[in-house]
Amino acid sequence: MPKTSSGLLSRSLAVYFKDLRMELRTKNALNAILMFGVTTLTVVSFSLGQSGLSPKLLSALFWIIMFFSAMSGLAQTFIREEETGTSLILNLTAEPNSIYIGKLLFNLTLLITMTSIITPMFFIFTDAPTENILPFVVILTLGVFGLVSATTLVAAIISKASVKGALFAVVSFPILMVLLMVLVGATEKILDNNSLSSVSSEIQFLIAYVVVMTTISLLLFKFVWRE
Amino acid sequence: MYSLKVEDVGKRFGERKVFSKINFELFTGDSIAIVGSNGSGKSTLLKVILALLTPSKGVVQYIEDQTVLSDDIFRSYISFVSPYLNLYDHLTAEENLIFFSTVAGFHVTGKEINALLEKVGLEGRGMDYVMGYSSGMKQRLKYAVALLKKPEFLFLDEPTSNLDDDGKKIVFDIVEEYRSSSIILIATNEKEEYDLAKDIVRLT
Numbered sequence: 001m002p003k004t005s006s007g008l009l010s011r012s013l014a015v016y017f018k019d020l021r022m023e024l025r026t027k028n029a030l031n032a033i034l035m036f037g038v039t040t041l042t043v044v045s046f047s048l049g050q051s052g053l054s055p056k057l058l059s060a061l062f063w064i065i066m067f068f069s070a071m072s073g074l075a076q077t078f079i080r081e082e083e084t085g086t087s088l089i090l091n092l093t094a095e096p097n098s099i100y101i102g103k104l105l106f107n108l109t110l111l112i113t114m115t116s117i118i119t120p121m122f123f124i125f126t127d128a129p130t131e132n133i134l135p136f137v138v139i140l141t142l143g144v145f146g147l148v149s150a151t152t153l154v155a156a157i158i159s160k161a162s163v164k165g166a167l168f169a170v171v172s173f174p175i176l177m178v179l180l181m182v183l184v185g186a187t188e189k190i191l192d193n194n195s196l197s198s199v200s201s202e203i204q205f206l207i208a209y210v211v212v213m214t215t216i217s218l219l220l221f222k223f224v225w226r227e
Numbered sequence: 228m229y230s231l232k233v234e235d236v237g238k239r240f241g242e243r244k245v246f247s248k249i250n251f252e253l254f255t256g257d258s259i260a261i262v263g264s265n266g267s268g269k270s271t272l273l274k275v276i277l278a279l280l281t282p283s284k285g286v287v288q289y290i291e292d293q294t295v296l297s298d299d300i301f302r303s304y305i306s307f308v309s310p311y312l313n314l315y316d317h318l319t320a321e322e323n324l325i326f327f328s329t330v331a332g333f334h335v336t337g338k339e340i341n342a343l344l345e346k347v348g349l350e351g352r353g354m355d356y357v358m359g360y361s362s363g364m365k366q367r368l369k370y371a372v373a374l375l376k377k378p379e380f381l382f383l384d385e386p387t388s389n390l391d392d393d394g395k396k397i398v399f400d401i402v403e404e405y406r407s408s409s410i411i412l413i414a415t416n417e418k419e420e421y422d423l424a425k426d427i428v429r430l431t
Binding site for chain 2: 014084086089091095
C-alpha cells in the first residue's frame with residue numbers, strides 16, 4: 001500500500017497555498033500581469049480617448065488586454081519551478097494531478113485578481129456602457145476560466161523549453177483563438193445592451209470549452225510533467 | 228520486503244551513449260555505490276532509476292513482495308538527496324517540511340519537524356527562510372525532507388557535497404540508521420562515501 005493518507009484535495013491545496021505564499025512574498029507573476037494590463041489599458045485609453053467607441057471595438061480591446069496580460073504571467077508558476085530547480089523534488093514528491101489542480105487554482109486566483117483590477121479601470125478609461133454589467137460579469141467569469149484551463153497545461157509544456165516567454169503566447173494562441181473569438185462576440189452583444197439570453201449559445205460553448213480543456217489537461221499533464 | 232531490479236539498462240543522448248547493460252538487483256538491507264569518473268553517467272543512471280529520465284533500453288522495477296509497484300506508488304517509497312535538487316528558497320525550513328509532507332500525502336507534527344531539524348543539526352533555524360541558508364545548511368535540510376517519509380529506497384547523489392565534518396557525520400549516521408531497513412544507492416567519487424555501501428557498480 002502507498003504511504004499516503006490525505007486526499008487529492010488536500011495535496012492540491014498544499015501546492016496552491018505554497019504557490020500563493022511564494023507569490024505574496026515575491027509578487028513576480030502578479031506584478032508582470034498588472035504592469036502589462038495597466039500599461040496597455042492606459043495607452044489604449046489615452047490614444048483613443050473616451051470618444052464613444054463601438055461595442056465591437058471595445059470588446060476586442062478588452063480581450064486583447066486580457067489575453068496579453070494573462071500571457072505575461074500565467075506561465076510563471078511552472079517556469080519558476082524549472083528555473084529555481086525545484087521541479088525535480090516536486091516531481092518526485094507530488095502526484096501529477098495534485099500539481100496540476102494546485103497550479104490551475106493558483107493561475108485562477110492570479111487572473112481573477114488581475115481581472116478585478118483591470119475591468120473597473122477598463123470601464124472608467126473607455127467609458128464603456130455599464131447598464132448590462134451582470135451579463136458582462138458572467139461572460140468575463142467564463143472567459144477567465146477558459147483562459148486558465150487552456151493555458152495551464154501549455155505553461156507546463158513550455159516551462160521545459162529553453163525559449164519560454166515567446167513560446168507561451170505562440171503555443172497558446174491556436175488553442176485560445178476560438179475561445180477569444182467567442183468571447184469577443186459575446187462581449188460585443190452584451191455591451192450593445194443585449195440580454196444574457198441572446199448569448200446563450202456562446203455561454204454553452206464557453207462551459208463546454210472549460211470542461212473539455214480541464215479534462216484533457218488532467219489526462220495529459222502527467223505525461224507532460226514527467227517527461 | 229522490497230527490491231529494486233535494474234535490468235539491461237542503457238541510456239543514450241542522441242548519438243552519444245552514456246552507459247549500457249547495467250544490471251543489478253537489490254533487496255531491503257542492500258546498499259550499492261555507483262562510481263565512475265566525471266561524465267561517466269552516475270547522476271544520469273540515478274535519474275533513470277528514479278524515473279526522472281526514460282531509459283533508452285532496459286527496465287527498472289520497484290517490487291514489494293513480488294508485486295511490481297506502479298509509477299505513482301513507488302514514488303511514495305523513495306527519497307532522494309542531491310546537490311542539484313533544490314528546495315523552496317522563499318519558504319522557511321518548516322514550511323518546506325510541511326509542504327513536502329502534505330503534498331506527499333501525510334501529516335507531520337511540529338514535534339516531528341523539530342526532531343528532524345535537530346537530527347540534521349538545524350535546531351532553532353526552522354523559521355528561517357531557506358534563501359538565507361548556506362549551501363551546507365541547505366544540504367542538511369534536504370536530508371530532513373528526505374527522512375520525512377522514512378524511505379524504503381534512499382538515493383544519494385554526492386551525499387556529503389557542501390557539508391562540513393559535522394554534516395558528514397550526520398549523513399554517515401543516517402546511512403547507518405537506514406542500512407537494514409532500506410535499499411540505499413549512492414552515486415559518488417569520494418572513497419569515504421562509497422565505503423558506506425556494501426557493493427560497487429563501476430561506470431566506465
